[in-house]
Amino acid sequence: MHTYRIAVVDDDQHIRQLVETYLQKENMATIGLGSAEEAWELWRTHPPDMWVLDVMLPGMDGFEFCKKIRSDAEVPIIMISARDDEVDKILGIELGSDDYLVKPFSPRELVARVKRQLQRMKKLQSKDEPLPIDAADDYIDLGELRLLLHERRAIWRKNEVDLTSKEFDLLKLFVERPNRAFARDEILQLVWGEDYFGSDRAVDHLVKRLRKKMGDLPVEAVWGHGYRLNGGEC
Incomplete structure:
Protein backbone atom coordinates (compact mmCIF):
# COMPACT_ATOMS: atom_id res chain seq x y z
CA MET A 1 0.00 0.00 0.00
CA HIS A 2 1.40 3.39 -1.04
CA THR A 3 2.14 5.82 1.80
CA TYR A 4 1.46 9.36 0.67
CA ARG A 5 3.95 12.09 1.60
CA ILE A 6 2.31 15.38 2.55
CA ALA A 7 4.35 18.56 2.95
CA VAL A 8 2.91 20.95 5.55
CA VAL A 9 4.26 24.49 5.11
CA ASP A 10 3.42 26.91 7.93
CA ASP A 11 5.63 29.21 9.99
CA ASP A 12 3.41 28.59 13.05
CA GLN A 13 5.03 25.53 14.61
CA HIS A 14 1.95 24.69 16.71
CA ILE A 15 -0.38 24.58 13.70
CA ARG A 16 2.20 22.69 11.66
CA GLN A 17 2.63 20.00 14.30
CA LEU A 18 -1.13 19.73 14.86
CA VAL A 19 -1.78 19.17 11.15
CA GLU A 20 1.05 16.66 10.92
CA THR A 21 -0.26 14.71 13.92
CA TYR A 22 -3.73 14.31 12.40
CA LEU A 23 -2.35 13.31 9.00
CA GLN A 24 0.01 10.77 10.55
CA LYS A 25 -2.96 9.19 12.36
CA GLU A 26 -4.31 8.45 8.86
CA ASN A 27 -1.06 6.64 7.93
CA MET A 28 0.32 9.49 5.87
CA ALA A 29 3.96 10.54 6.02
CA THR A 30 4.51 14.26 6.64
CA ILE A 31 7.29 16.79 6.16
CA GLY A 32 6.98 20.00 8.20
CA LEU A 33 8.51 23.19 6.80
CA GLY A 34 8.52 26.77 8.06
CA SER A 35 9.07 28.71 4.83
CA ALA A 36 8.42 28.60 1.11
CA GLU A 37 12.16 28.68 0.45
CA GLU A 38 12.60 25.40 2.36
CA ALA A 39 9.59 24.01 0.53
CA TRP A 40 11.05 24.92 -2.87
CA GLU A 41 14.26 23.07 -2.03
CA ASP A 54 -0.10 28.54 4.50
CA VAL A 55 -0.62 31.84 2.68
CA MET A 56 1.19 34.16 5.12
CA LEU A 57 4.78 32.94 5.12
CA PRO A 58 8.02 34.84 5.79
CA GLY A 59 9.88 35.70 2.61
CA MET A 60 8.10 34.16 -0.38
CA ASP A 61 4.39 33.93 0.46
CA GLY A 62 2.09 31.00 -0.22
CA PHE A 63 0.53 32.57 -3.31
CA GLU A 64 3.89 32.97 -5.04
CA PHE A 65 4.96 29.46 -4.07
CA CYS A 66 1.68 28.01 -5.34
CA LYS A 67 2.21 29.79 -8.66
CA LYS A 68 5.75 28.37 -8.99
CA ILE A 69 4.61 24.82 -8.25
CA ARG A 70 1.57 24.99 -10.52
CA SER A 71 3.69 26.16 -13.46
CA ASP A 72 5.65 22.93 -13.08
CA ALA A 73 3.17 20.22 -12.06
CA GLU A 74 -0.43 19.34 -11.20
CA VAL A 75 0.36 18.08 -7.67
CA PRO A 76 -2.57 18.76 -5.26
CA ILE A 77 -2.33 21.97 -3.18
CA ILE A 78 -4.57 22.98 -0.25
CA MET A 79 -4.02 26.55 0.92
CA ILE A 80 -4.76 27.61 4.51
CA SER A 81 -4.98 31.17 5.78
CA ALA A 82 -6.22 33.34 8.63
CA ARG A 83 -7.53 35.74 5.96
CA ASP A 84 -11.17 35.13 5.07
CA ASP A 85 -11.39 37.68 2.25
CA GLU A 86 -13.12 36.39 -0.88
CA VAL A 87 -10.40 38.06 -2.95
CA ASP A 88 -7.76 35.87 -1.29
CA LYS A 89 -9.79 32.72 -1.89
CA ILE A 90 -10.30 33.60 -5.54
CA LEU A 91 -6.62 34.46 -5.97
CA GLY A 92 -5.61 31.13 -4.46
CA ILE A 93 -7.88 29.24 -6.87
CA GLU A 94 -6.74 31.32 -9.84
CA LEU A 95 -3.10 30.58 -9.04
CA GLY A 96 -3.89 26.87 -9.10
CA SER A 97 -4.69 25.72 -5.57
CA ASP A 98 -7.20 22.88 -5.38
CA ASP A 99 -8.83 24.00 -2.13
CA TYR A 100 -8.74 26.87 0.38
CA LEU A 101 -9.38 26.54 4.12
CA VAL A 102 -9.69 29.43 6.58
CA LYS A 103 -8.09 29.39 10.05
CA PRO A 104 -9.13 28.41 12.63
CA PHE A 105 -10.20 25.14 11.02
CA SER A 106 -11.08 21.67 12.22
CA PRO A 107 -8.10 19.32 11.72
CA ARG A 108 -10.59 16.57 10.87
CA GLU A 109 -12.04 18.70 8.09
CA LEU A 110 -8.56 19.31 6.71
CA VAL A 111 -7.84 15.56 6.78
CA ALA A 112 -11.10 14.92 4.90
CA ARG A 113 -10.14 17.44 2.24
CA VAL A 114 -6.65 15.98 1.94
CA LYS A 115 -8.15 12.52 1.41
CA ARG A 116 -10.45 13.84 -1.31
CA GLN A 117 -7.58 15.46 -3.17
CA LEU A 118 -5.52 12.27 -2.96
CA GLN A 119 -8.46 10.23 -4.27
CA ARG A 120 -8.81 12.63 -7.18
CA MET A 121 -5.07 12.41 -7.89
CA LYS A 122 -5.30 8.61 -7.88
CA LYS A 123 -8.12 8.74 -10.45
CA LEU A 124 -6.11 11.05 -12.68
CA GLN A 125 -3.08 8.78 -12.45
CA SER A 126 -5.21 5.79 -13.42
CA LYS A 127 -6.15 7.64 -16.61
CA ASP A 128 -2.47 7.69 -17.53
CA GLU A 129 -2.12 3.89 -17.37
CA PRO A 130 -1.56 2.17 -20.73
CA LEU A 131 -4.78 1.19 -22.48
CA PRO A 132 -5.35 -2.24 -24.06
CA ILE A 133 -4.03 -2.71 -27.57
CA ASP A 134 -7.53 -3.34 -28.86
CA ALA A 135 -8.89 -0.12 -27.32
CA ALA A 136 -10.63 2.50 -29.46
CA ASP A 137 -8.60 4.82 -31.70
CA ASP A 138 -5.89 6.49 -29.67
CA TYR A 139 -6.23 9.94 -31.23
CA ILE A 140 -8.83 12.60 -32.03
CA ASP A 141 -8.42 15.06 -34.91
CA LEU A 142 -10.25 18.38 -35.14
CA GLY A 143 -8.97 20.70 -37.84
CA GLU A 144 -5.31 21.41 -37.06
CA LEU A 145 -5.62 19.97 -33.57
CA ARG A 146 -4.73 16.37 -32.71
CA LEU A 147 -5.00 14.73 -29.29
CA LEU A 148 -2.99 11.56 -28.69
CA LEU A 149 -5.18 9.97 -26.03
CA HIS A 150 -2.98 7.11 -24.83
CA GLU A 151 0.05 9.37 -24.55
CA ARG A 152 -1.99 12.39 -23.34
CA ARG A 153 -0.24 14.71 -25.79
CA ALA A 154 -1.64 17.62 -27.80
CA ILE A 155 -0.47 18.76 -31.26
CA TRP A 156 -1.70 22.20 -32.34
CA ARG A 157 -0.80 23.42 -35.82
CA LYS A 158 2.08 20.95 -36.07
CA ASN A 159 3.58 21.96 -32.71
CA GLU A 160 3.37 19.87 -29.56
CA VAL A 161 1.98 21.76 -26.55
CA ASP A 162 3.09 20.86 -23.04
CA LEU A 163 -0.14 20.55 -20.98
CA THR A 164 -0.83 19.68 -17.36
CA SER A 165 -3.25 16.87 -16.60
CA LYS A 166 -6.24 19.17 -16.03
CA GLU A 167 -5.43 21.26 -19.10
CA PHE A 168 -5.42 18.10 -21.22
CA ASP A 169 -8.68 16.86 -19.66
CA LEU A 170 -10.39 20.18 -20.38
CA LEU A 171 -9.13 20.26 -23.97
CA LYS A 172 -10.25 16.65 -24.50
CA LEU A 173 -13.72 17.56 -23.20
CA PHE A 174 -13.98 20.41 -25.71
CA VAL A 175 -12.58 18.40 -28.63
CA GLU A 176 -14.88 15.45 -28.07
CA ARG A 177 -17.90 17.77 -28.27
CA PRO A 178 -16.97 20.80 -30.41
CA ASN A 179 -19.40 23.72 -30.53
CA ARG A 180 -21.21 22.49 -27.41
CA ALA A 181 -21.46 25.07 -24.64
CA PHE A 182 -20.41 23.74 -21.23
CA ALA A 183 -21.51 25.46 -18.04
CA ARG A 184 -18.79 26.19 -15.49
CA ASP A 185 -20.38 23.86 -12.93
CA GLU A 186 -20.50 21.10 -15.56
CA ILE A 187 -16.82 21.57 -16.36
CA LEU A 188 -15.96 21.44 -12.65
CA GLN A 189 -17.77 18.12 -12.32
CA LEU A 190 -16.27 16.56 -15.45
CA VAL A 191 -12.67 17.78 -15.00
CA TRP A 192 -12.23 18.20 -11.22
CA GLY A 193 -14.78 15.63 -10.01
CA GLU A 194 -18.09 15.73 -8.16
CA ASP A 195 -16.49 16.30 -4.74
CA TYR A 196 -14.63 19.48 -5.74
CA PHE A 197 -14.85 22.13 -3.00
CA GLY A 198 -13.53 25.26 -4.69
CA SER A 199 -14.91 28.17 -6.70
CA ASP A 200 -15.94 27.94 -10.37
CA ARG A 201 -13.32 30.64 -10.98
CA ALA A 202 -10.94 27.69 -11.26
CA VAL A 203 -12.53 27.02 -14.66
CA ASP A 204 -11.79 30.55 -15.87
CA HIS A 205 -8.19 30.22 -14.75
CA LEU A 206 -7.76 26.84 -16.48
CA VAL A 207 -9.21 28.20 -19.73
CA LYS A 208 -6.86 31.19 -19.47
CA ARG A 209 -3.87 28.87 -19.09
CA LEU A 210 -5.01 26.78 -22.07
CA ARG A 211 -5.45 29.85 -24.29
CA LYS A 212 -2.01 31.17 -23.29
CA LYS A 213 -0.30 27.90 -24.21
CA MET A 214 -2.22 27.33 -27.45
CA GLY A 215 -2.29 30.81 -28.93
CA ASP A 216 -5.40 31.35 -31.04
CA LEU A 217 -7.23 28.17 -29.98
CA PRO A 218 -10.89 29.16 -30.52
CA VAL A 219 -12.25 28.59 -27.00
CA GLU A 220 -15.13 31.06 -26.70
CA ALA A 221 -16.80 32.41 -23.59
CA VAL A 222 -20.57 31.93 -23.48
CA TRP A 223 -21.86 34.92 -21.53
CA GLY A 224 -23.40 33.98 -18.20
CA HIS A 225 -22.87 30.27 -18.84
CA GLY A 226 -19.40 28.92 -19.55
CA TYR A 227 -17.26 28.00 -22.57
CA ARG A 228 -17.27 26.19 -25.90
CA LEU A 229 -14.70 25.25 -28.54
CA ASN A 230 -15.56 26.62 -31.99
CA GLY A 231 -14.80 23.55 -34.09
CA GLY A 232 -15.15 25.41 -37.39
CA GLU A 233 -12.12 27.60 -36.60
CA CYS A 234 -9.68 24.88 -35.51
Whole structure:
Protein backbone atom coordinates (compact mmCIF):
# COMPACT_ATOMS: atom_id res chain seq x y z
CA MET A 1 0.00 0.00 0.00
CA HIS A 2 1.40 3.39 -1.04
CA THR A 3 2.14 5.82 1.80
CA TYR A 4 1.46 9.36 0.67
CA ARG A 5 3.95 12.09 1.60
CA ILE A 6 2.31 15.38 2.55
CA ALA A 7 4.35 18.56 2.95
CA VAL A 8 2.91 20.95 5.55
CA VAL A 9 4.26 24.49 5.11
CA ASP A 10 3.42 26.91 7.93
CA ASP A 11 5.63 29.21 9.99
CA ASP A 12 3.41 28.59 13.05
CA GLN A 13 5.03 25.53 14.61
CA HIS A 14 1.95 24.69 16.71
CA ILE A 15 -0.38 24.58 13.70
CA ARG A 16 2.20 22.69 11.66
CA GLN A 17 2.63 20.00 14.30
CA LEU A 18 -1.13 19.73 14.86
CA VAL A 19 -1.78 19.17 11.15
CA GLU A 20 1.05 16.66 10.92
CA THR A 21 -0.26 14.71 13.92
CA TYR A 22 -3.73 14.31 12.40
CA LEU A 23 -2.35 13.31 9.00
CA GLN A 24 0.01 10.77 10.55
CA LYS A 25 -2.96 9.19 12.36
CA GLU A 26 -4.31 8.45 8.86
CA ASN A 27 -1.06 6.64 7.93
CA MET A 28 0.32 9.49 5.87
CA ALA A 29 3.96 10.54 6.02
CA THR A 30 4.51 14.26 6.64
CA ILE A 31 7.29 16.79 6.16
CA GLY A 32 6.98 20.00 8.20
CA LEU A 33 8.51 23.19 6.80
CA GLY A 34 8.52 26.77 8.06
CA SER A 35 9.07 28.71 4.83
CA ALA A 36 8.42 28.60 1.11
CA GLU A 37 12.16 28.68 0.45
CA GLU A 38 12.60 25.40 2.36
CA ALA A 39 9.59 24.01 0.53
CA TRP A 40 11.05 24.92 -2.87
CA GLU A 41 14.26 23.07 -2.03
CA LEU A 42 12.17 20.01 -1.07
CA TRP A 43 10.30 20.24 -4.38
CA ARG A 44 13.56 20.31 -6.31
CA THR A 45 15.12 17.37 -4.46
CA HIS A 46 12.38 15.09 -3.14
CA PRO A 47 8.90 16.31 -4.17
CA PRO A 48 5.95 15.25 -1.98
CA ASP A 49 2.62 13.88 -3.20
CA MET A 50 0.71 16.91 -1.92
CA TRP A 51 1.08 20.34 -0.27
CA VAL A 52 -0.79 21.89 2.67
CA LEU A 53 0.34 25.48 2.28
CA ASP A 54 -0.10 28.54 4.50
CA VAL A 55 -0.62 31.84 2.68
CA MET A 56 1.19 34.16 5.12
CA LEU A 57 4.78 32.94 5.12
CA PRO A 58 8.02 34.84 5.79
CA GLY A 59 9.88 35.70 2.61
CA MET A 60 8.10 34.16 -0.38
CA ASP A 61 4.39 33.93 0.46
CA GLY A 62 2.09 31.00 -0.22
CA PHE A 63 0.53 32.57 -3.31
CA GLU A 64 3.89 32.97 -5.04
CA PHE A 65 4.96 29.46 -4.07
CA CYS A 66 1.68 28.01 -5.34
CA LYS A 67 2.21 29.79 -8.66
CA LYS A 68 5.75 28.37 -8.99
CA ILE A 69 4.61 24.82 -8.25
CA ARG A 70 1.57 24.99 -10.52
CA SER A 71 3.69 26.16 -13.46
CA ASP A 72 5.65 22.93 -13.08
CA ALA A 73 3.17 20.22 -12.06
CA GLU A 74 -0.43 19.34 -11.20
CA VAL A 75 0.36 18.08 -7.67
CA PRO A 76 -2.57 18.76 -5.26
CA ILE A 77 -2.33 21.97 -3.18
CA ILE A 78 -4.57 22.98 -0.25
CA MET A 79 -4.02 26.55 0.92
CA ILE A 80 -4.76 27.61 4.51
CA SER A 81 -4.98 31.17 5.78
CA ALA A 82 -6.22 33.34 8.63
CA ARG A 83 -7.53 35.74 5.96
CA ASP A 84 -11.17 35.13 5.07
CA ASP A 85 -11.39 37.68 2.25
CA GLU A 86 -13.12 36.39 -0.88
CA VAL A 87 -10.40 38.06 -2.95
CA ASP A 88 -7.76 35.87 -1.29
CA LYS A 89 -9.79 32.72 -1.89
CA ILE A 90 -10.30 33.60 -5.54
CA LEU A 91 -6.62 34.46 -5.97
CA GLY A 92 -5.61 31.13 -4.46
CA ILE A 93 -7.88 29.24 -6.87
CA GLU A 94 -6.74 31.32 -9.84
CA LEU A 95 -3.10 30.58 -9.04
CA GLY A 96 -3.89 26.87 -9.10
CA SER A 97 -4.69 25.72 -5.57
CA ASP A 98 -7.20 22.88 -5.38
CA ASP A 99 -8.83 24.00 -2.13
CA TYR A 100 -8.74 26.87 0.38
CA LEU A 101 -9.38 26.54 4.12
CA VAL A 102 -9.69 29.43 6.58
CA LYS A 103 -8.09 29.39 10.05
CA PRO A 104 -9.13 28.41 12.63
CA PHE A 105 -10.20 25.14 11.02
CA SER A 106 -11.08 21.67 12.22
CA PRO A 107 -8.10 19.32 11.72
CA ARG A 108 -10.59 16.57 10.87
CA GLU A 109 -12.04 18.70 8.09
CA LEU A 110 -8.56 19.31 6.71
CA VAL A 111 -7.84 15.56 6.78
CA ALA A 112 -11.10 14.92 4.90
CA ARG A 113 -10.14 17.44 2.24
CA VAL A 114 -6.65 15.98 1.94
CA LYS A 115 -8.15 12.52 1.41
CA ARG A 116 -10.45 13.84 -1.31
CA GLN A 117 -7.58 15.46 -3.17
CA LEU A 118 -5.52 12.27 -2.96
CA GLN A 119 -8.46 10.23 -4.27
CA ARG A 120 -8.81 12.63 -7.18
CA MET A 121 -5.07 12.41 -7.89
CA LYS A 122 -5.30 8.61 -7.88
CA LYS A 123 -8.12 8.74 -10.45
CA LEU A 124 -6.11 11.05 -12.68
CA GLN A 125 -3.08 8.78 -12.45
CA SER A 126 -5.21 5.79 -13.42
CA LYS A 127 -6.15 7.64 -16.61
CA ASP A 128 -2.47 7.69 -17.53
CA GLU A 129 -2.12 3.89 -17.37
CA PRO A 130 -1.56 2.17 -20.73
CA LEU A 131 -4.78 1.19 -22.48
CA PRO A 132 -5.35 -2.24 -24.06
CA ILE A 133 -4.03 -2.71 -27.57
CA ASP A 134 -7.53 -3.34 -28.86
CA ALA A 135 -8.89 -0.12 -27.32
CA ALA A 136 -10.63 2.50 -29.46
CA ASP A 137 -8.60 4.82 -31.70
CA ASP A 138 -5.89 6.49 -29.67
CA TYR A 139 -6.23 9.94 -31.23
CA ILE A 140 -8.83 12.60 -32.03
CA ASP A 141 -8.42 15.06 -34.91
CA LEU A 142 -10.25 18.38 -35.14
CA GLY A 143 -8.97 20.70 -37.84
CA GLU A 144 -5.31 21.41 -37.06
CA LEU A 145 -5.62 19.97 -33.57
CA ARG A 146 -4.73 16.37 -32.71
CA LEU A 147 -5.00 14.73 -29.29
CA LEU A 148 -2.99 11.56 -28.69
CA LEU A 149 -5.18 9.97 -26.03
CA HIS A 150 -2.98 7.11 -24.83
CA GLU A 151 0.05 9.37 -24.55
CA ARG A 152 -1.99 12.39 -23.34
CA ARG A 153 -0.24 14.71 -25.79
CA ALA A 154 -1.64 17.62 -27.80
CA ILE A 155 -0.47 18.76 -31.26
CA TRP A 156 -1.70 22.20 -32.34
CA ARG A 157 -0.80 23.42 -35.82
CA LYS A 158 2.08 20.95 -36.07
CA ASN A 159 3.58 21.96 -32.71
CA GLU A 160 3.37 19.87 -29.56
CA VAL A 161 1.98 21.76 -26.55
CA ASP A 162 3.09 20.86 -23.04
CA LEU A 163 -0.14 20.55 -20.98
CA THR A 164 -0.83 19.68 -17.36
CA SER A 165 -3.25 16.87 -16.60
CA LYS A 166 -6.24 19.17 -16.03
CA GLU A 167 -5.43 21.26 -19.10
CA PHE A 168 -5.42 18.10 -21.22
CA ASP A 169 -8.68 16.86 -19.66
CA LEU A 170 -10.39 20.18 -20.38
CA LEU A 171 -9.13 20.26 -23.97
CA LYS A 172 -10.25 16.65 -24.50
CA LEU A 173 -13.72 17.56 -23.20
CA PHE A 174 -13.98 20.41 -25.71
CA VAL A 175 -12.58 18.40 -28.63
CA GLU A 176 -14.88 15.45 -28.07
CA ARG A 177 -17.90 17.77 -28.27
CA PRO A 178 -16.97 20.80 -30.41
CA ASN A 179 -19.40 23.72 -30.53
CA ARG A 180 -21.21 22.49 -27.41
CA ALA A 181 -21.46 25.07 -24.64
CA PHE A 182 -20.41 23.74 -21.23
CA ALA A 183 -21.51 25.46 -18.04
CA ARG A 184 -18.79 26.19 -15.49
CA ASP A 185 -20.38 23.86 -12.93
CA GLU A 186 -20.50 21.10 -15.56
CA ILE A 187 -16.82 21.57 -16.36
CA LEU A 188 -15.96 21.44 -12.65
CA GLN A 189 -17.77 18.12 -12.32
CA LEU A 190 -16.27 16.56 -15.45
CA VAL A 191 -12.67 17.78 -15.00
CA TRP A 192 -12.23 18.20 -11.22
CA GLY A 193 -14.78 15.63 -10.01
CA GLU A 194 -18.09 15.73 -8.16
CA ASP A 195 -16.49 16.30 -4.74
CA TYR A 196 -14.63 19.48 -5.74
CA PHE A 197 -14.85 22.13 -3.00
CA GLY A 198 -13.53 25.26 -4.69
CA SER A 199 -14.91 28.17 -6.70
CA ASP A 200 -15.94 27.94 -10.37
CA ARG A 201 -13.32 30.64 -10.98
CA ALA A 202 -10.94 27.69 -11.26
CA VAL A 203 -12.53 27.02 -14.66
CA ASP A 204 -11.79 30.55 -15.87
CA HIS A 205 -8.19 30.22 -14.75
CA LEU A 206 -7.76 26.84 -16.48
CA VAL A 207 -9.21 28.20 -19.73
CA LYS A 208 -6.86 31.19 -19.47
CA ARG A 209 -3.87 28.87 -19.09
CA LEU A 210 -5.01 26.78 -22.07
CA ARG A 211 -5.45 29.85 -24.29
CA LYS A 212 -2.01 31.17 -23.29
CA LYS A 213 -0.30 27.90 -24.21
CA MET A 214 -2.22 27.33 -27.45
CA GLY A 215 -2.29 30.81 -28.93
CA ASP A 216 -5.40 31.35 -31.04
CA LEU A 217 -7.23 28.17 -29.98
CA PRO A 218 -10.89 29.16 -30.52
CA VAL A 219 -12.25 28.59 -27.00
CA GLU A 220 -15.13 31.06 -26.70
CA ALA A 221 -16.80 32.41 -23.59
CA VAL A 222 -20.57 31.93 -23.48
CA TRP A 223 -21.86 34.92 -21.53
CA GLY A 224 -23.40 33.98 -18.20
CA HIS A 225 -22.87 30.27 -18.84
CA GLY A 226 -19.40 28.92 -19.55
CA TYR A 227 -17.26 28.00 -22.57
CA ARG A 228 -17.27 26.19 -25.90
CA LEU A 229 -14.70 25.25 -28.54
CA ASN A 230 -15.56 26.62 -31.99
CA GLY A 231 -14.80 23.55 -34.09
CA GLY A 232 -15.15 25.41 -37.39
CA GLU A 233 -12.12 27.60 -36.60
CA CYS A 234 -9.68 24.88 -35.51
